[in-house]
Amino acid sequence: MLAFRFKAVLGAMNLSYLLLTIVCIFLGFSAVIANHGDVNGYLLIAACVAAFIGHFSICTFHEYSDLKHTWAFKANRERHHGHPRARDQVNSAFLAGIIALVVSLLCGLFLVVKFGLGILPIGIVGLMVLLSYSSMMKKHPVYSLLAPGFGFALLIVLGTEYVLVGQYTQLVWVIALIPFFLVNNLWLLNNYGKINHSADERNSEDFPMAYGIKVSNYVYAAFATLAALMIIVYVMIGYLPALSLMALIPMPLAFYALYGAIKFGKDIAEQPKFLRSNLFATVATPVLLGLTLILD
Numbered sequence: 550m551l552a553f554r555f556k557a558v559l560g561a562m563n564l565s566y567l568l569l570t571i572v573c574i575f576l577g578f579s580a581v582i583a584n585h586g587d588v589n590g591y592l593l594i595a596a597c598v599a600a601f602i603g604h605f606s607i608c609t610f611h612e613y614s615d616l617k618h619t620w621a622f623k624a625n626r627e628r629h630h631g632h633p634r635a636r637d638q639v640n641s642a643f644l645a646g647i648i649a650l651v652v653s654l655l656c657g658l659f660l661v662v663k664f665g666l667g668i669l670p671i672g673i674v675g676l677m678v679l680l681s682y683s684s685m686m687k688k689h690p691v692y693s694l695l696a697p698g699f700g701f702a703l704l705i706v707l708g709t710e711y712v713l714v715g716q717y718t719q720l721v722w723v724i725a726l727i728p729f730f731l732v733n734n735l736w737l738l739n740n741y742g743k744i745n746h747s748a749d750e751r752n753s754e755d756f757p758m759a760y761g762i763k764v765s766n767y768v769y770a771a772f773a774t775l776a777a778l779m780i781i782v783y784v785m786i787g788y789l790p791a792l793s794l795m796a797l798i799p800m801p802l803a804f805y806a807l808y809g810a811i812k813f814g815k816d817i818a819e820q821p822k823f824l825r826s827n828l829f830a831t832v833a834t835p836v837l838l839g840l841t842l843i844l845d
């Protein structure tokens with residue numbers, strides 16, 4: 550039973566989003582290198598620890614919410630109280646989420662004491678996203694669409710820079726919006742395959758379920774286009790070096806994934822090459838952007 554609980558908690562660690570956490574830390578780190586040229590290694594470790602704890606917190610609560618709704622739905626449909634292993638899985642995810650929340654609060658308190666009140670807005674907004682993400686995303690499709698990019702991109706990139714240098718620069722606000730759109734697209738496309746499953750659950754109202762594949766494709770296309778245009782425009786007006794145009798190299802993969810979404814719709818999960826292309830574009834674009842900031 551203990552091993553099963555461990556597997557339930559381990560299953561909450563979405564590896565693709567953990568990779569995004571690392572990428573967003575790297576992007577914030579790159580902005581600091583571009584602006585200041587030096588980084589304190591201990592402060593970078595502190596930023597990484599805070600981001601990883603936040604990642605684990607939101608993933609475990611999201612996993613708990615998904616398991617709870619799925620288990621409750623099956624129990625009601627089959628008119629029984631649910632399998633004991635299912636109850637154990639739900640409870641394990643909830644316990645892990647509570648522990649992660651407490652650790653997140655302690656970590657946030659340490660950061661405020663260490664770095665001042667300037668980091669507090671990031672902590673407060675992050676806590677609000679954490680506590681509302683799993684419940685509100687079931688009821689508000691637009692929130693469920695924007696929350697991943699907000700939590701995994703904006704907050705981590707901004708928070709990393711503040712921990713490292715004690716301020717928010719114009720550059721970090723500029724570059725944080727690029728992974729914001731890409732991370733939202735990653736979540737959006739990954740949920741296409743859940744439409745049939747969600748249709749059976751009245752409490753589930755994520756964006757593809759609420760607005761359909763066609764509208765979701767338009768949103769995906771708009772986000773991918775905005776991410777690419779922002780890089781081009783920022784280079785043109787001098788916010789980014791010309792070398793940053795290299796970050797556009799992976800972007801065709803995002804539009805290749807869009808082609809798959811248009812062609813296969815809710816069955817895109819059966820074509821993993823499109824999902825992999827979307828993930829690669831989401832990860833590689835900020836990495837290349839960060840590298841160009843360091844190398845310039």
